[in-house]
Amino acid sequence: MKTDIIVIGGYGHVGSQICRLLGGMHPGKVYAAGRNLKRAEEFSRSTGGYVKPLRLAAEEPLDQRLLKRVKLVVMCLDQQDTRLAEACLQRGTHYVDVSASGEFLSKLQKLDPVKNGLQAAALLSVGLAPGLTNLLAARAMQELEHTESIDISIMLGLGDSHGQAALEWTVDNLGAAFEITEHGKARTASSFTGSKSTDFGFDLRTRTAYRFPFSDQQTLPVTLGVPSVSTRLCFDSRISTSAVAVLRRLGLPALLRNRTCRNFAVRAFGKFRFGSARFAVKVDAYGLKNGKPMQIEYGIEGVHEADITAITAAGVILNLYESAPPPGVYHIEQLFTLQPDGNRLSLVSAGKAGTGVSMAYPLNGVTFWTRSTVR
Structure with missing residues (x-):
């Protein structure tokens, strides 16, 4: 047995x-x-x-x-x-x-x-992502008669303790090209491009998030049948998020292809603490409800991803x-599915x-x- x-x-x-x-x-x-x-x-x-x-x-x-x-x-x-x-x-x-x-x-x-x-x-x-992001997207979609697109935004705390595998995956994908679905068609996107201003709610307020190759945006068009899905990432430290975006434009992906530079970046992310241990996820679903254009927002927040x-x-x-x-x-x-009970x-x-x-x-x-x- x-x-x-x-x-x-x-x-x-x-x-x-x-x-x-x-x-x-x-x-x-x-x-x-x-x-x-x-x-x-x-x-x-x-x-x-x-x-x-x-x-x-x-x-x-x-x-x-x-x-x-x-x-x-x-x-x-x-x-x-x-x-x-x-x-x-x-x-x-x-x-x-x-x-x-x-x-x-x-x-x-x-x-x-x-x-x-x-x-x-x-x-x-x-x-968390993928996982709760998928479930929040599905829950938001249920409130709409027709869903046109879903935007997922993830904020991670650089003051949190992250495992070695998570650190390596994040660094290795800072310059990644990956496939997304827009209007029912596949296209290629790049990490830390396509910025979007996101209101994470609570006392976190608005942050700028950038495209990142979380797998939820690749599977949700299939499992939920949504024509457009995107997932973006930012850090609780606005300065750190902006710095990564600038470095990406200055050639960070090419630099990280060097093994020594890559390993240094992994150690730096793991060693230095910029910000808090808070994380947040925001899902915006756009579509129609009762014949009117609607935006359904779902958000969660916590500590220690x-x-x-x-x-x-x-x-x-x-x-x-x-x-x-x-x-x-x-x-x-x-x-x-997710079952809400107040704020739980x-x-x-x-x-x-x-x-x-x-x-x-x-x-x-x-x-x-x-x-x-x-x-």
Whole structure:
């Protein structure tokens, strides 16, 4: 009988929090896995042993005997190909991916349950962005009769503590070119271009955000059928945001292709603290309601982005562990919705995709607001 959960990258910044949350519910069944067994063992001891250690490198072939007892694998590391995910799904082991690489998630999304022999479910777009951004976009879209476009804006706190993988992903994509969908057609955009002034609400006020290759803008046109979706990024420090935008125009992408410069930038982002640990997400949905042009705004705010990523991931993982949908590849907005209660939110599984089970999981740590405006 399959009972175990393996979290690859489970002793990392986000993975360790996911392990603690899952281990509290299923002590002795959760394994913090990675290539460094010593670090996994140290983390296991810090939990009192209710999370177990395991050496497992993501790029190495999976031990098929391991999959006989593993019910669910959680991936907290960036990958280049889908071999590990396919191996899990073909052996009846569910797979959850906590990453933001649009290219990789698009590869997974193309897996066909019948053609690829899938025997379990994969759940993608799990965390803050993608994840809560997808769910906020879906919720805002439900208020409109017709949705023309969705703009997603993300503010991250440079005073927060970010994991190594997140720092590397951010730096590596400062000069990236990526695909977006506008008016139903694909086009190429570049990081830190296409600025937009965004009101994040609360006491954060307006900030300028720039395009960035979060995967939600690549998957939402497919899952929600929205003709235009864009995602932009800024930091809580306006000076830092402006500095990155200026450096980008002065040739930062070419500079970061040099390994030494790239590694220095990663260390600088990790070492220096500019601003606070606050994060915020704003979703603007534009369309028609009662025949009138409307703008629906949804916003959330909190501190420590890694915490809410782990909380969101743990919620969907626990639901998938107890009651999985039919074999296939899903994004979070295809199986879950957000349920507002005043300025609080809960993650709700309404029994979509044939599960027949409903679950409400409170997203402690975020504050929510919404408003509608006739354009």
